[in-house]
Amino acid sequence: MGNSVGQLFVFFVMAVAAAEAAVGLAIIIAMFRNKLTLNIDEINILKW
Amino acid sequence: MSFELLLFLLFGGISAVSSVLMITRTNPVMSALFLILNFAGLAGLYLLLNAQFIAVAQVIVYAGAIMVLFLFVIMLLNPQKEKILENKPTLKIFAFIIAALAFLQIGYLIFLSHPSGTNAGVAASVKAGTVEEIGRELYTYYVLPFEAAGYLLLAATIGALVLAKKKFE
Numbered sequence: 001m002g003n004s005v006g007q008l009f010v011f012f013v014m015a016v017a018a019a020e021a022a023v024g025l026a027i028i029i030a031m032f033r034n035k036l037t038l039n040i041d042e043i044n045i046l047k048w
Numbered sequence: 049m050s051f052e053l054l055l056f057l058l059f060g061g062i063s064a065v066s067s068v069l070m071i072t073r074t075n076p077v078m079s080a081l082f083l084i085l086n087f088a089g090l091a092g093l094y095l096l097l098n099a100q101f102i103a104v105a106q107v108i109v110y111a112g113a114i115m116v117l118f119l120f121v122i123m124l125l126n127p128q129k130e131k132i133l134e135n136k137p138t139l140k141i142f143a144f145i146i147a148a149l150a151f152l153q154i155g156y157l158i159f160l161s162h163p164s165g166t167n168a169g170v171a172a173s174v175k176a177g178t179v180e181e182i183g184r185e186l187y188t189y190y191v192l193p194f195e196a197a198g199y200l201l202l203a204a205t206i207g208a209l210v211l212a213k214k215k216f217e
Binding site: 003004005007008010011012014015016017018019020021022023025026027028029030032033038 | 099101102105106109110113114117118121124125176177181182185186190193197200201203204205207208209211212214
């Protein structure tokens with residue numbers, strides 16, 4: 001007990017979350033280019 | 049009432065109130081600003097837990113980098129004309145049930161569970177949270193995950209650029 005492994009894992013989680021946020025926001029921008037809206041009800045092109 | 053408890057109440061109150069304000073604002077820029085306030089409160093809570101490095105990383109990574117990204121996208125796309133979600137009573141019922149379940153779970157964890165961990169003491173936990181200790185651990189035993197995280201960030205950067213590019217040639 002009393003070691004810093006838990007805080008290291010927080011650090012790795014932060015790195016993964018930062019990567020996720022960047023890719024997610026890029027997807028939102030690409031989506032906005034295609035549909036010219038951000039309304040989630042109108043973004044249904046994955047619907048079959 | 050000790051000084052530490054006062055600080056905990058202050059930072060915890062900031063976090064709770066700003067998160068509620070964040071999800072109730074209609075203006076997305078205001079939401080993002082309250083999210084920054086929330087991250088600042090969380091950083092204070094990390095400091096109270098003797099995790100200095102995590103507190104600083106929280107401010108730099110989340111309140112700094114990620115929020116700049118969020119504000120950039122919000123102001124770039126400028127979603128002014130978007131309709132506010134209409135009120136659906138069935139959605140409200142589902143939301144209430146899920147929130148009640150989460151509340152019960154947290155209440156159980158706080159009041160009825162018996163924590164089994166050992167207490168390492170204040171001195172050991174202060175030492176474990178310093179930048180030296182974390183850096184030593186990171187570059188001694190966790191070099192490979194560290195490099196993998198670096199490649200992950202590089203891949204995410206390139207992927208975001210490719211996704212947000214105007215057209216492919």
